[in-house]
Amino acid sequence: FRSPVMAGGxxxxxxxxxxxxxxxxxxxxxxxxxxxxxxxxxxxxGGGMYDVPCSRVGHIYRKYVPYKVPSGTSLARNLKRVAETWMDEFAEYIYQRRPEYRHLSTGDISAQKELRRHLKCKDFKWFMAAVAWDVPKYYPPVEPPPAAWGEIRNVAANLCVDSKHGATGTELRLDICVKDGSERTWSHEQLFTFGWREDIRPGEPLHTRKFCFDAISHSSPVTLYDCHGMKGNQHWSYRKDKTLFHPVSSSCIDCNPAEKKIFMNRCDPLSETQQWIFEHINMTVLEKFNSKASS
Incomplete structure (x- = not known):
């Protein structure tokens, strides 16, 4: 199986x-x-990289790390050096996502440029068209605008969804909204993005975490789970009645304000515990999502 990129070791x-x-x-x-x-x-x-399911390649880790894993700008410098050497005009997409990279020094890349010329290597446009042709479908060079983002406030409770910086398996809870005077500590995580994959992730639009709202049935808790990008249990719809609808289970996100629990339940548009208000909404994108769902 052809693989556009493979781990270095x-x-x-x-x-x-x-x-x-x-x-x-x-x-x-x-x-x-x-x-x-x-x-x-x-x-x-002139070569190719392939995943061969029956092959075995060992990656032996030392019992200790003989070097310091770089922090700060070291990794960013490496990424910019690769982009400037190999990615041609496509490097601009990196700078659009990471503007701070523009001002980093790559060091001298003249030898790498000469090597590329000497080996008569193809350009990156060819690589994207011939090798990584399906990557933009799943990882767009420019992030499409989200349908909604910011805090998610429940109408009945006047409390906000909080994921507490949790990982896979963490149940979402209600908490006092940070904007209403809740103590601004690291433990709170109340910013979410309903993005182009029609999933909901913790974080602001350009800096989301790789966990998604997930539900497994019409009565289960709503948890965080590793995002897989295949919709299913992580597919949501934000409807005009302010409900967060889960197509797979045909149910809606509900809550118990007294216990601060968040869970799935049979949809009842008249129930204020099932009504949620996103802080920011892009109606153009949201209407596109909803029209696609109803067609």
Whole structure:
């Protein structure tokens, strides 16, 4: 199975050809970015990367880490160095998502540019068209606008959904809205994004976490679960009656204000415990979602 990008330490390659490609860019610092660099280089310079289900490649971890995993700008510098060497005009998409990268120094990349010229490598536009042709469908270069974002306030309770920075399995709860004077501590997480995948994730539109609202039945709690992007249990619809509808279970998000619990229940548009108000709404996007759902 063709793979556009593969982890830097998990593949087998002909040694002679690896060094003809220049190995890894020696200008990359310590850790990070090498998986993109070697993958782009392999494909664009005449090779291919494949997942072979019956193959076995060992990745042996030391009992200790002999170097410090970089923080600050080290990883960002590596990523920019790869982008400037291999991604051509597509590097601009990275800067649109991470404007702070524009002002980082890549170091001298003249040797890498010369290597690319010497090997007669194809351009990145070819890579996107011939190799990674389906990636934009799942990971758009420019993030589409969300349908709604910000706090999610319950009409009956006048409390907000709070995920408490939880991970997979965490049940969502009601809590005093931060904007209403709740103590602003790290434990609160009350900003959410109803995005283009029609799932709901903790975080602001350009900085969401990779957990999604998830429900498994018409009476289950609403929990966080690793986002899979395939809708199903993580597919939601925000309707004109302010209900958050779950198509798979044909039920709506409900709550118990006294116990601060959030759960699924049979939809009742007249029940204020099932009515939720997003802080910000993009009606154009929301109407597009809802018209698609009703067609």
């Amino acid at each position: 998990l593949f087998a390659v002909n040694r002679k050809w690896f060094w003809e490609l220049g190995g890894y860019d020696p200008g990359l610092e310590i850790w990070g970015g090498e998986q993109y660099e070697i993958s782009f280089k392999v494909w664009m310079c």
